[in-house]
Amino acid sequence: MRLHSMTSSLSASSRETAKMADVVNVGVNLDAFSHAISGIQALRSSVSRVFESLKDGMKNRETLEGREKQFIAEFQDNLQAVNRDLNELERLSGLVGRPSESHPLHNSGLLSLDPVQDKTPLYSQLLQAYKWSNKLQYHAGLASSLLNQQSLKRSANQMGASAKRRPKVQPSTLVLPPQYVDDVISRIGRMFPDMTIELFRPNGTSAVLLVTLGKVLKAIVVMRSLFIDRTVVRGFNENVYNEDRKLDIWTKSQYQVFQKVTDHATTALLHYQLPQMPDVVVRSFMTWLRSYIKLFQSSCQRCGRFLQDGLPPTWRDFRTLEAFHDTCRM
Amino acid sequence: MGVTCVCQVPVAEGKSVQQTVDILHKKLEQLGAVKQGSFCVDCETYHATGNVSGQPSKLLYVMHNSETPLSCLALFEGGPCLIADANFDVLMVKLKSHFQNSKAHKVECRGSRYRYCDFLIKVGTVTMSSSARGISVEVEYCPCVVPGDCWNLMKEFTQSFLGPSVPELPSVFAAKPEGLFAPADSVDTMTQYLELFNKLRKLQIPGSNVR
Numbered sequence: 413m414r415l416h417s418m419t420s421s422l423s424a425s426s427r428e429t430a431k432m433a434d435v436v437n438v439g440v441n442l443d444a445f446s447h448a449i450s451g452i453q454a455l456r457s458s459v460s461r462v463f464e465s466l467k468d469g470m471k472n473r474e475t476l477e478g479r480e481k482q483f484i485a486e487f488q489d490n491l492q493a494v495n496r497d498l499n500e501l502e503r504l505s506g507l508v509g510r511p512s513e514s515h516p517l518h519n520s521g522l523l524s525l526d527p528v529q530d531k532t533p534l535y536s537q538l539l540q541a542y543k544w545s546n547k548l549q550y551h552a553g554l555a556s557s558l559l560n561q562q563s564l565k566r567s568a569n570q571m572g573a574s575a576k577r578r579p580k581v582q583p584s585t586l587v588l589p590p591q592y593v594d595d596v597i598s599r600i601g602r603m604f605p606d607m608t609i610e611l612f613r614p615n616g617t618s619a620v621l622l623v624t625l626g627k628v629l630k631a632i633v634v635m636r637s638l639f640i641d642r643t644v645v646r647g648f649n650e651n652v653y654n655e656d657r658k659l660d661i662w663t664k665s666q667y668q669v670f671q672k673v674t675d676h677a678t679t680a681l682l683h684y685q686l687p688q689m690p691d692v693v694v695r696s697f698m699t700w701l702r703s704y705i706k707l708f709q710s711s712c713q714r715c716g717r718f719l720q721d722g723l724p725p726t727w728r729d730f731r732t733l734e735a736f737h738d739t740c741r742m
Numbered sequence: 743m744g745v746t747c748v749c750q751v752p753v754a755e756g757k758s759v760q761q762t763v764d765i766l767h768k769k770l771e772q773l774g775a776v777k778q779g780s781f782c783v784d785c786e787t788y789h790a791t792g793n794v795s796g797q798p799s800k801l802l803y804v805m806h807n808s809e810t811p812l813s814c815l816a817l818f819e820g821g822p823c824l825i826a827d828a829n830f831d832v833l834m835v836k837l838k839s840h841f842q843n844s845k846a847h848k849v850e851c852r853g854s855r856y857r858y859c860d861f862l863i864k865v866g867t868v869t870m871s872s873s874a875r876g877i878s879v880e881v882e883y884c885p886c887v888v889p890g891d892c893w894n895l896m897k898e899f900t901q902s903f904l905g906p907s908v909p910e911l912p913s914v915f916a917a918k919p920e921g922l923f924a925p926a927d928s929v930d931t932m933t934q935y936l937e938l939f940n941k942l943r944k945l946q947i948p949g950s951n952v953r
Contacts, residue, residue: 628888628891647885647887649743649744667860669885708885708886709892718895718898719895721774721859722774722858722899723860
């Protein structure tokens with residue numbers, strides 16, 4: 413029985429790897445692959461022959477001895493056939509090779525295994541969206557370098573090269589080694605004594621930070637290499653983990669004040685943008701977030717009161733870090 | 743669970759307890775608070791028997807809070823306290839020989855519960871042997887856990903519906919302004935209620951030896 417299940421799982425996995433080979437084309441010997449698949453089929457048939465002969469039992473012969481001998485001889489032949497096929501399969505699987513380990517999309521590459529391609533073209537759309545966002549980042553970088561020049565000339569001769577001649581290189585800031593990201597984050601974490609930053613990588617190489625600010629709040633910041641993608645802010649006494657003991661990055665806070673702070677934090681991460689120097693961006697964002705250590709102690713700079721509609725001043729100015737009510741900000 | 747403050751509201755002049763409570767409810771509703779059911783806090787007193795003669799017997803208070811319906815709190819005034827299962831009451835019945843229940847001193851506080859933004863407000867009537875003794879107001883600011891941080895905020899909020907009479911920082915917090923208000927146990931809240939109940943008890947029974 414175990415042989416059966418093993419061979420069926422082997423054939424299923426080989427089919428899956430065949431599909432993955434379509435997508436990730438490197439390092440797989442397709443010829444040996446097809447031989448291996450037929451080897452699996454041969455193995456399955458010899459295994460089923462064994463079980464069939466067992467099921468049929470002893471054939472009718474003159475003497476009991478003759479029957480037993482014949483049965484044992486047949487059984488032995490079948491088992492030897494199985495052994496032969498298994499060895500052949502092992503040899504072939506050694507030749508097949510491994511599919512490339514470096515899929516850029518990690519777990520989402522498994523989406524390509526969905527057989528219903530025309531109804532749910534998830535994977536192709538995902539690839540397109542990814543390429544589009546990469547291109548967008550690249551163009552944003554180019555645009556920011558152009559705009560930063562602030563040249564007074566009407567025509568920019570330096571970048572006069574046509575689009576074809578511009579190098580189509582991936583922007584380097586998007587593909588940063590995880591070690592570098594770790595270093596930057598730990599350096600920023602050491603800058604502020606009342607703020608602790610923990611780094612997790614629950615899904616692939618994107619870092620998820622858990623920022624604990626004193627005894628006031630906990631913020632979960634989802635990054636994409638060194639760019640901040642989105643953030644959720646919750647109270648100090650709220651649960652940050654879900655039932656699987658993983659960081660819960662989706663649930664909103666149950667308190668209105670922290671829902672407001674989450675909205676402001678999202679505005680902040682859109683405000684602090686510098687495509688060429690993402691570590692400066694992260695540092696500015698953390699400095700801004702740190703101003704919330706006195707969330708419940710500060711009064712609004714404009715109206716002087718603590719509460720407005722039951723909320724303390726939740727807005728922090730991006731330049732001066734002063735506290736304002738959401739309705740009081742200029 | 744956040745920072746809680748319990749204070750006593752004096753009965754308005756020329757009005758009964760019920761009318762003052764109604765005025766408070768109206769003020770809260772004007773502010774925009776939403777009523778969310780009712781609450782009940784009660785406290786039973788037990789005398790410890792078999793003590794050294796000449797010394798006043800220690801009083802054990804067993805309190806319940808509808809906010810934490812499955813637990814009950816047993817404490818000595820100013821002394822150690824215990825948070826136990828709801829079955830603790832049954833245990834106290836079994837300990838009749840050591841702790842005697844003085845049923846006449848049971849104090850109860852019942853009223854309605856309001857929610858306004860992140861605040862939880864409970865306005866209740868304190869009754870002792872079915873006579874109303876006073877009005878209690880409990881204000882809880884749920885998102886914050888450090889009482890020293892949000893005291894000004896809570897004071898401003900309390901003044902917005904109670905009027906300009908300034909509630910003082912409860913003595914429970916004076917001891918630990920920077921400390922964490924442990925949200926899991928409601929010891930600080932119940933200690934404040936106990937102080938309030940004792941104050942109201944003393945008010946109506948002046949000169950009585952029974953504490």
